[in-house]
Amino acid sequence: MSRLIPELICSDLPASLAFYRVLGFRVRYERPLERFAYLEREGAELMLEQPLRHDRLYPRVELVHPYGRGINLTIDVDDVGQVHAAVRATGRELYLPLEERWYDRATDAVGVRQFAVQDPDGYLLRVSQDLGTRPR
Numbered sequence: 001m002s003r004l005i006p007e008l009i010c011s012d013l014p015a016s017l018a019f020y021r022v023l024g025f026r027v028r029y030e031r032p033l034e035r036f037a038y039l040e041r042e043g044a045e046l047m048l049e050q051p052l053r054h055d056r057l058y059p060r061v062e063l064v065h066p067y068g069r070g071i072n073l074t075i076d077v078d079d080v081g082q083v084h085a086a087v088r089a090t091g092r093e094l095y096l097p098l099e100e101r102w103y104d105r106a107t108d109a110v111g112v113r114q115f116a117v118q119d120p121d122g123y124l125l126r127v128s129q130d131l132g133t134r135p136r
Contacts, residue, residue: 007047008123009067013037015120016048022086023075023127044075066122073125080113080129087117087127095124100131108133 010016013035017027020039028045030037035050077083084098096116102109111131118124 002043002045005045005047006073007049008119008121009063010048010050010119010121011063011065011067012120013048013050016050019092019119020046020048022090023083023125024077024086041075042077044077046073066118068118068121068123071123072116073123075125075127077127077129080115080127083127084115087115092117096126102131102134104136107136109136 008016017037017039023041025039025041025044025046028038028040035052037048039046039048080098087094094115094117096114098113098115100111100113102111110133112128113131114126114128116124116126
């Protein structure tokens with residue numbers, strides 16, 4: 001089990017599951033009566049939950065759509081082109097088009113090929129493939 005696993009509140013669990021399956025996630029296990037699913041893709045793990053108002057971990061403030069404001073999750077994949085094609089085939093609008101980007105670090109730069117898309121509840125997902133490093 002990963003040491004940090006985000007649990008995303010969703011408004012429609014079946015719609016969210018359909019979206020994450022397009023990204024290549026599979027359901028590792030689920031608790032349908034609790035409207036909960038644990039997902040996995042190439043070592044990336046996350047949980048989805050459509051809470052009821054009386055759930056003990058339900059947010060103490062009113063939920064306002066989109067739920068995912070202020071969070072940006074990166075999902076590292078082996079073939080970003082394949083995932084990009086699957087998302088584009090659904091007609092879903094991309095938040096950031098497919099690009100190659102190099103990010104400077106102290107002594108080198110790390111490269112990625114990436115795109116970003118929002119899930120049905122507004123969580124921003126950056127799907128990224130490692131391109132290695134190069135000198136600055």
